[in-house]
Amino acid sequence: MCPCLSPGLVSGSSFGQYGTKLEPHTIKYAIIIITLLGEMRLTSPKVEPAKVSDDLAIQTLNLTKIFNSLVAVDSIELNIKKGELFALLGPNGAGKTTTINMLCCLLKPTGGTAKIMGYDILKQPFKVKEIIGVSPQETAISERLNCWENLSLIGKIHGINAKELKIRSQQLLETMGLTERAKDQVRKFSGGMKRRLSIIMALVHSPEILFLDEPTLGLDPQARRAVWEYIVRFKGEKTILLTTHYMEEADFLADRIGIMDEGKIDALGTSTELKISILEKHTMIIYAWNLTQKVINEMRGRYKEVEVTDGTMIITDKKLDFKEIVDRLHSLGAIVRSAYIKEPTLEDVFLTITGKELRE
C-alpha cells in the first residue's frame, strides 16, 4: 500500500474533501425531487360503528363505476341475504368483476356505495376486509409455497392463532380433496387443484361473506363439475357472491341469479323464476312425415310462428297445447313421429332479456 493513502497526508484537491458538502441548494433540489415523487396526502377515513342491519349481507346503493367514459357498473341495486348463494351471470365485460372489486374495497366506486354486513365499503374498508374472503378471477396463489403455507399466510394476516389455523386448514384441505398434496409446492398443481386451493384460501379465516370471481374459469367440464361439488358444500354456511359466464354454473349453484349486461342488472330471481318470466313464448318442435303445403298453411293460419325444414316443424306462440297440435296435424294428414315442448334455459332467458347470446 502506498504511504500516500494514509489520512492527513493528502491535502488540497477535490478528492481530498471527504463526503459532499450539503449546500442549501442541495436541500432545495432534494425537496423538489421528493415533492415530484409523491403527493403527500394522508387521509384517515372516519370510521362509524357498523349498523347491525336486518338479514342483508350485501346491499348496494346505486353502485357505479366509470372508467374514463366507459360505464362499467351502472348504478346497481343489489340485496343479498345472509346465507344466500347469489350468482352474477353475464358475458365477459358485463361489469361483474368490477362489481366484486368494489365490494372487496379494491376499487373505489365512482358513485354510490355498498354495505357489507352493515359496514360501508367507503368508510370502513378495513372492517369489511376483516369479514370477507375473496377468490379472485386469476387463481392468485403463491406458486412456490405449499398448500399449508398459502393457507397459513392468509390466516395469519387475519390474525388467526396457529392452533385454530391448523385445524381449519386441515378441514378445508380435506373438504377440497387436497390433503395428499398439501406439502407440495403448488406450482406443480393442475388448474382444478389450484382453483380449489384458491377457494379455501378465501375461507381459511372463516369469513362471513365469500366472493368467488369466476371460480371455474379455464377449467375443463369435468374439473368444473368437481369444483361445483366442492362449492355446494359451503352453501348455506356462508353468504356467497359468485360471478360466472357459465349459465350451467349459475343454474347448478345459485339460490338467486342476477343477469348482468353492460353494467346493469337486467333481471333478478331464482333460476326457475327467471325461466318462467320468459315463458310468455313457448316453442314446440315436431318431427313428422307428410308436412304438405296445405298442412303448413293451415298451421300458419293458427299459430304465430311456424317454421318448417326437412320434416321438422317449429311452432312458437304465447300458448301451446301439446295434444291439440298433435291432433290437428293428424287430422290434416301429417304423421307425427315425435314432438316436444322445449324447456327454456338460462341461455334463452339471457337472449330474451339482453337480445344477445351469452357465449361468445
Added chain:
Amino acid sequence: MRFWEISKRNLKELYRDPVALGFLLGMPLAFILIFSFAFGGQATRPISIGVVDEDQSQISAAFVSCLENIPALEVVSPVYESESQAEEELDTGGLSIYLLIPRGFGEAVERRQAVDLELAYNEADPMLSQRAVPVVRAVALEFLNIPVPLNIELREREVEIKDEYINYLVPGMAVFGLMVLITSVGGIMVRDRAKGFLSRLMTTPARPSDFIFGYTLPFIPVIIISVAIYLGVGVLMGLSIIGNLGLAFLILFIIGICCLGIGMILGTLAKSEEQASAAPWIFIVPLAMISGSWWSVEQMPSVIRGIAEALPFLHAMDASRAVLTRGVGLEAVKDDFLFLVGWAVVIFIIGIILFRRSMRS
C-alpha cells in the same frame, strides 16, 4: 405482525427460485470482477515514465534514484536534462508520460517550502496520469520523509490527486450494483399483481406499510451479501481499506435500503412486468453517470451536479470512499450519513403513500 407474514412469504418465493437468486447474487460478483480486472491497478504493468531533472542537484538525483527503485514505475534511462528532449519523445510516441523536476527543487526541499513537480502526459491516455500521480506522490513523500507541501502539476493545471482507480471504483461499483437491484425489487410485487395475488392480499386487512415492508425485507440479505461481495472481492483485487469497514458497510447498506424503496415505488407504479423491469434503467444509467460511479462529477455543469447532490447516490459514494480509502470517521461524513438516512425514510414514506393510493384505484 402482518408485514412479517408477507415478508416470510416473499422470502420463500425469492429463495425457492434458485435461478433468479443466482442471478441476483451473481450480478455483484460479475460486476466487481470484470471492472476490477479491467481497471484495477494491481494486475497492470509498471508505468513507463520519463524523468526530466532540470535541477541537477544531489537532492534531485537522489529523488530520481528513489523513483527508479519503485516497482510500479519504469524510469526511462537516461534521465533527460532538458524538457525539450522529453517533449519530443512525447510527441513522437516514445514516451507517454514524463515527470519534470524543476530548478530549485533541492533548494525548496531543504527550506521545506512547497515543492512543485509537473507531469506531462499524452492526452490520449488520461488514465495513465491518474495512475502515475499517486505513485509519484508516494515516492516524494517517502523520499522527503516529512510532510512537505507538495504540488504536482499536470502541465499548466494542478493535478487532482487520485487514489488508485480501484479505490475509486469499488465504492462506485457497489452503489451502482445496488442501484441495479432496483430492477429486481419491484419484480415480485409486479408479478403478484399480474397474477392477482396482490389483489388477494389487498382484500385482507393488511395495511399499506405491511405491503411495503413485507415486500422489501426479503431483499435485505441480498443487500448485505452484495455489499460483502463488492468489498470482499474489491480487497482481493487491490482495494486498500484504511477506515472503519463497519461504517462503510453501513453507508452502503443504507443506500441499498434507498434502492429497495425506489424499486418498491416503481413496482407500485408499474402496470406490467415489462414496465417494471425496463423503466428503472431509464433512471439508473444516467443517475450512475452523474453520481460518480465511474468518473468524477467535479467538472459537470452545475445543474447536473446539483441534481446529483440532491439525490442520495453521490453522497453514498463520496462518504464510503472517504471512509474506506482515507479512513475518515463518522464525524467527517455525518452530513452525508444523515442525508442518506433522511432519503431512506422519505423514500419509504412515499412508497407507503403511493401504495395506499394504489390499493383503491
